[in-house]
Amino acid sequence: MTYTLNRDIELRERARSAFPAGVYGHQASISLSPEHPQFFARAQGGRLWDVDGNEYIDFMCSYGTNLLGHHHPKVEEAAARQQAIVDCATGPSPLMVELAESFKTRQAHADWAMFAKNGTDATTICLMTARAQTGRNTILVAEGAYHGAGPWCTPGAVGVTAADKANQLTYHFNDVESLKAAVAQAGDDLAGIVVSPFKHDVFVDQEWPTQEFASTMRALCDETGAALILDDVRCAFRFSLGSTWETIDVQPDLCAMSKSVANGYALSVVTGNNKFREGASQIYTTGSFWFASVSFAASLATIEAIESEGALEQMKVSGDLLRSGLDQLATSHGFKLRQTGPSQMPLVLIDDDPDWQKNNFFCAEAAKRGVYLHPWHNMFICAAHRESDIEEALQRTDGAFAALKERFI
Amino acid sequence: MTYTLNRDIELRERARSAFPAGVYGHQASISLSPEHPQFFARAQGGRLWDVDGNEYIDFMCSYGTNLLGHHHPKVEEAAARQQAIVDCATGPSPLMVELAESFKTRQAHADWAMFAKNGTDATTICLMTARAQTGRNTILVAEGAYHGAGPWCTPGAVGVTAADKANQLTYHFNDVESLKAAVAQAGDDLAGIVVSPFKHDVFVDQEWPTQEFASTMRALCDETGAALILDDVRCAFRFSLGSTWETIDVQPDLCAMSKSVANGYALSVVTGNNKFREGASQIYTTGSFWFASVSFAASLATIEAIESEGALEQMKVSGDLLRSGLDQLATSHGFKLRQTGPSQMPLVLIDDDPDWQKNNFFCAEAAKRGVYLHPWHNMFICAAHRESDIEEALQRTDGAFAALKERFI
Numbered sequence: 113m114t115y116t117l118n119r120d121i122e123l124r125e126r127a128r129s130a131f132p133a134g135v136y137g138h139q140a141s142i143s144l145s146p147e148h149p150q151f152f153a154r155a156q157g158g159r160l161w162d163v164d165g166n167e168y169i170d171f172m173c174s175y176g177t178n179l180l181g182h183h184h185p186k187v188e189e190a191a192a193r194q195q196a197i198v199d200c201a202t203g204p205s206p207l208m209v210e211l212a213e214s215f216k217t218r219q220a221h222a223d224w225a226m227f228a229k230n231g232t233d234a235t236t237i238c239l240m241t242a243r244a245q246t247g248r249n250t251i252l253v254a255e256g257a258y259h260g261a262g263p264w265c266t267p268g269a270v271g272v273t274a275a276d277k278a279n280q281l282t283y284h285f286n287d288v289e290s291l292k293a294a295v296a297q298a299g300d301d302l303a304g305i306v307v308s309p310f311k312h313d314v315f316v317d318q319e320w321p322t323q324e325f326a327s328t329m330r331a332l333c334d335e336t337g338a339a340l341i342l343d344d345v346r347c348a349f350r351f352s353l354g355s356t357w358e359t360i361d362v363q364p365d366l367c368a369m370s371k372s373v374a375n376g377y378a379l380s381v382v383t384g385n386n387k388f389r390e391g392a393s394q395i396y397t398t399g400s401f402w403f404a405s406v407s408f409a410a411s412l413a414t415i416e417a418i419e420s421e422g423a424l425e426q427m428k429v430s431g432d433l434l435r436s437g438l439d440q441l442a443t444s445h446g447f448k449l450r451q452t453g454p455s456q457m458p459l460v461l462i463d464d465d466p467d468w469q470k471n472n473f474f475c476a477e478a479a480k481r482g483v484y485l486h487p488w489h490n491m492f493i494c495a496a497h498r499e500s501d502i503e504e505a506l507q508r509t510d511g512a513f514a515a516l517k518e519r520f521i
Numbered sequence: 522m523t524y525t526l527n528r529d530i531e532l533r534e535r536a537r538s539a540f541p542a543g544v545y546g547h548q549a550s551i552s553l554s555p556e557h558p559q560f561f562a563r564a565q566g567g568r569l570w571d572v573d574g575n576e577y578i579d580f581m582c583s584y585g586t587n588l589l590g591h592h593h594p595k596v597e598e599a600a601a602r603q604q605a606i607v608d609c610a611t612g613p614s615p616l617m618v619e620l621a622e623s624f625k626t627r628q629a630h631a632d633w634a635m636f637a638k639n640g641t642d643a644t645t646i647c648l649m650t651a652r653a654q655t656g657r658n659t660i661l662v663a664e665g666a667y668h669g670a671g672p673w674c675t676p677g678a679v680g681v682t683a684a685d686k687a688n689q690l691t692y693h694f695n696d697v698e699s700l701k702a703a704v705a706q707a708g709d710d711l712a713g714i715v716v717s718p719f720k721h722d723v724f725v726d727q728e729w730p731t732q733e734f735a736s737t738m739r740a741l742c743d744e745t746g747a748a749l750i751l752d753d754v755r756c757a758f759r760f761s762l763g764s765t766w767e768t769i770d771v772q773p774d775l776c777a778m779s780k781s782v783a784n785g786y787a788l789s790v791v792t793g794n795n796k797f798r799e800g801a802s803q804i805y806t807t808g809s810f811w812f813a814s815v816s817f818a819a820s821l822a823t824i825e826a827i828e829s830e831g832a833l834e835q836m837k838v839s840g841d842l843l844r845s846g847l848d849q850l851a852t853s854h855g856f857k858l859r860q861t862g863p864s865q866m867p868l869v870l871i872d873d874d875p876d877w878q879k880n881n882f883f884c885a886e887a888a889k890r891g892v893y894l895h896p897w898h899n900m901f902i903c904a905a906h907r908e909s910d911i912e913e914a915l916q917r918t919d920g921a922f923a924a925l926k927e928r929f930i
Contacts, residue, residue: 123618130621131635135812149612155606163614198561203560204560206560228639229638230808244679263648273652275688396670397546399670
């Protein structure tokens with residue numbers, strides 16, 4: 113078995129000059145092992161081929177945008193059909209209304225919808241809507257949570273001012289007392305509370321919300337009139353066609369979604385209830401491509417396929433199978449895994465690895481064997497990952513554990 | 522001739538419920554006449570068909586994203602070919618590097634490029650880069666200019682805080698003294714100056730920059746180390762494949778582009794020089810779909826088509842023809858027009874109309890006759906508008922002037 117990244121290395125060299133310092137943002141492979149490729153040539157279903165021809169069973173799924181599998185026939189057909197008619201024009205097509213109505217029908221809290229392009233657009237619309245509706249400024253966010261990469265929310269420390277991050281207070285996810293304390297601190301200036309459906313911060317164990325935490329947040333928002341803003345950008349459609357918190361029976365006021373809502377076509381969505389309709393109607397926000405219909409057609413087809421093809425169930429089955437299989441493999445090679453988060457969006461960490469050496473080595477060895485795993489970010493299962501794909505991935509990963517054992521035990 | 526918008530009116534009614542208050546943002550037709558349709562069924566070349574079947578010669582060109590005409594065969598072929606291979610994956614395809622290199626080759630100031638989805642993303646990247654590179658905060662913007670719709674730049678007054686708009690000072694476009702005064706006021710905190718290639722504010726006469734204004738800005742940035750940030754989002758590729766200020770021989774440090782760079786596919790671009798490479802490499806910004814290759818393929822094909830098909834020349838010829846034709850028509854009906862801005866992006870205002878009644882009425886009458894004109898926003902010529910289309914548009918518009926005369930003279 114030969115695993116080389118020669119063409120990838122050439123492209124990375126060109127990329128260091130063509131971009132400020134190589135590929136930037138969340139897809140910069142420089143933050144992964146040298147065995148993780150940077151550039152891909154082809155995708156199909158739940159698999160990728162890099163520019164050197166290496167094949168991967170891909171458990172990042174385009175960082176979540178791939179939900180039904182690349183080139184899902186019904187989504188591609190709907191998108192191509194719409195592309196031949198009209199995409200970005202001087203006004204939207206009727207599909208924009210149809211898609212908004214589809215979200216209203218499927219999401220318990222939703223009385224209206226708005227569409228944009230980035231997840232950051234969607235969280236920013238929620239922020240602006242909460243402030244517009246309440247006439248207040250303070251927003252609570254969970255310490256360490258990611259809500260986008262604009263000036264108000266980027267986790268980067270450079271290029272942003274203190275003013276960009278003003279009017280924000282923090283609480284700790286699943287920590288009811290810290291939440292109450294932040295609400296008290298905000299006093300009568302509380303505009304909204306932003307929360308991820310589950311804690312999916314990088315590098316640390318993931319946490320599903322406790323019922324008490326979510327219910328307390330709902331109650332605090334009801335008491336204060338602040339918006340409960342669910343940042344469902346990363347999770348939308350992996351657990352429900354409603355907001356992800358419908359699975360725990362807590363309704364947000366505003367919900368930001370993106371990633372998988374159009375199975376890879378660029379789209380983000382905000383849904384909101386009537387309490388926040390007036391605020392949403394008063395803000396001015398827009399984008400050159402926000403009214404383009406191909407992404408609406410793709411989203412409508414994605415919703416239909418999720419419903420008709422059992423995608424939610426398939427991702428759970430495949431995620432559970434991967435989880436139990438990885439645990440068995442780890443145990444058989446003498447390692448303990450910390451597998452946290454829902455199995456459809458698993459974080460898999462090798463325990464007892466304070467400097468991340470084992471995790472990085474293990475994921476590099478998996479890449480060399482054709483399994484794309486991430487050493488510190490939650491991963492994603494897609495519905496094109498069938499049981500046979502998971503079995504194959506586990507077979508390939510066995511060798512990565514063996515290499516890990518040889519190196520570290 | 523019957524002109525009805527029955528289906529459009531039904532859809533607007535649904536849209537009032539499906540969205541916060543109907544279609545939002547720059548494509549909300551509520552800000553135009555009742556005769557301007559909100560929803561479109563089909564587009565081809567430089568023409569649109571609304572949901573009631575009415576045809577328009579479209580001089581908004583999707584607010585600028587349509588440059589070569591809808592469904593340009595080479596762009597559509599390149600996009601479809603790439604869509605069948607890979608669009609949004611776990612990393613980019615080599616097309617991302619190729620496109621960045623293409624911008625470097627064609628833009629005199631460009632040593633690197635970055636890609637995003639919205640024009641706002643691009644201007645925001647420039648803002649963050651200028652601050653990162655200089656370690657300073659203050660940004661100058663022209664009074665009344667539009668640079669996007671995020672919290673720091675939205676022209677809306679609601680849903681934003683004073684902090685969102687902190688660290689900004691204003692100058693007046695083409696007013697060298699006001700520019701010098703703002704630079705002096707910023708003192709040693711000046712991070713960058715944002716400027717549009719020409720003044721294309723809504724409702725007011727457009728202005729091409731004087732050489733003195735642009736050269737003074739360049740000199741002030743050189744003296745202070747601040748970034749000259751050209752907001753070329755709306756203008757890119759309508760005057761040059763370089764930045765629009767290459768036509769006046771003044772180089773920006775950072776250039777934000779979007780709209781027409783991929784002929785309607787969602788893409789925005791930042792190009793920068795090596796003085797700002799380090800700053801750009803230090804900011805953290807990203808988006809779920811920023812690495813998707815179909816828009817890169819479309820942009821490469823757009824660039825090739827512009828170069829091989831004389832698109833820049835065609836838009837100038839057609840724009841000039843429309844301008845002179847409209848002037849002749851206006852004169853023949855007893856009206857005087859104020860036509861400002863370059864003819865490829867004309868603002869056409871009927872003079873002596875303080876309450877906009879004549880402009881609104883005239884554009885409504887043009888819409889009823891199959892010509893989509895905008896009463897207060899600059900319009901756009903596309904390369905699919907050939908001389909015969911302009912002649913046809915003028916013939917149709919003659920009746921609108923006649924109706925205007927009947928009503929107002």
